[in-house]
Amino acid sequence: MNTANSYPIFHWPSIKKMFVHRELYQAIAFFLSPQLIPITVMLGTMYPEYTALINVVSILIGLIILTFAIRVISKRQRKYRYVNRIRILPIIGVFISCIIGLTLITYLYSLIGITLPSQPNQESLTDMIGRFPLIMIFMITILAPVTEELVFRELLPNTLGPSYISFITSSMLFVAIHSPSGIMGWTSYGIMAAGFLYVRLSQKSIYACIAVHIVWNTVSIIA
Template identity: 30%
Template structure:
């Protein structure tokens, strides 16, 4: 009987501790959590060297590509791209590229493609709208002359126009055009397959998630007991729904601020590299791996790192809220930061910083219980994935 009572007391012992006491108890685990996430940031770069050496000749992992398909690969990662390529070469390429381009102009055997995620179509007078839902814009003849005579070097959003052309079978209107100095001529090469990219990213996240959960097992149990003792299922659902609404409302508000900043400082309006990468994964036949990562794994990892660990290590709650929000924003715009465009990084990162701030407030309001945050984050990402498919 006494042993049974003791087991019950042990289970509910965490409820008798203050949050600050738990933070001291779990400090070592918080530090380990941060180091695991740091490993996640570095691991892909280290492993990629060995992966290329070991799997370079494996057709599942890597495939040789023509100059045409390599040019498409470059252009799909640049929303300001002008891709000039033989129409047949584009149509014979990997179909997963198709959702990312509009065929805006055709001249003989060649077509000009621009990125579907570009933000300049509605405001740039070189484009006209069409009734074709699959290809809603075309480049005017006047616009063609402006772009390929370099009279026009930037889009209406202020972004520099980039040109990608295969280094074979180049059309005369670019080959013999001395005014085109910003053309990137692409050679044939070797690319990782879409399947391998998706699998590689998924495995890296699994490598991070499993040890993180193992280290945080006592924290997970403590927070679960606290949640179970203080909330009903309907309370959890209500708080999750309200949290998701807060995130969407903040996103709308931040987007308005971003538009104002872009207008004042002439900053290009561009989709973040992080979001573009997610969109590419979702368009592949291995989208399920991206969905599992975005909806399940990422919320678990990010909430333990940016809420539980940072708030656990920084005693001042307001300081922790600011630090966690800024770092949460920064890790989602690493490409922009590495490229050194601070203003573009700022506008691209504001929505992530705002989201991190709201998730931090939700964490504080729920007595630093991680389970509510994870649920909010999961539902928000799930809705974002569904909207992306739609």
């Protein structure tokens, strides 16, 4: 991959090459490391007398992860000559399109008696936000968009190919790791992932999909 968006339809590396690919282990590290924050939050519920210390430690962990993620993104931008200018109107357009698509599919499903069940992932996040709002809002609106887009719209697709099929496969993994419940849950996360992927490929920039992910998560918290 020499330039952004110079991808074939399909390309699959050998298993051996895939497992010696440095970016595979970067993806694993950036996927797992943000989970340290929910772990520290749970410790805070078990040991409330250390709440202040746990808040500080959690924020420091998040800032360290964010710093490394931005460093990796910057290196990849220089290496692959990604576009670093974010076009705001297309991002807003994709966000609105996802909302419209989600609204329409919810209505269509309701006509046949399918409703959106409570999502386990959302329930746990809501509970954590209530207990540790500052930490969790930082994680949901900043840290998660940056690390998840780096992993699922950049590192994993490159490890698996890269190709348009590898981008789609990685985005399907993105949907799966959010543990959607029911067909409506899978559809909702699928629409969201499709929007992020479209922005990534159409604008030829990881910054663009990070931006729309931040907008989506921020609006989700407010709503």
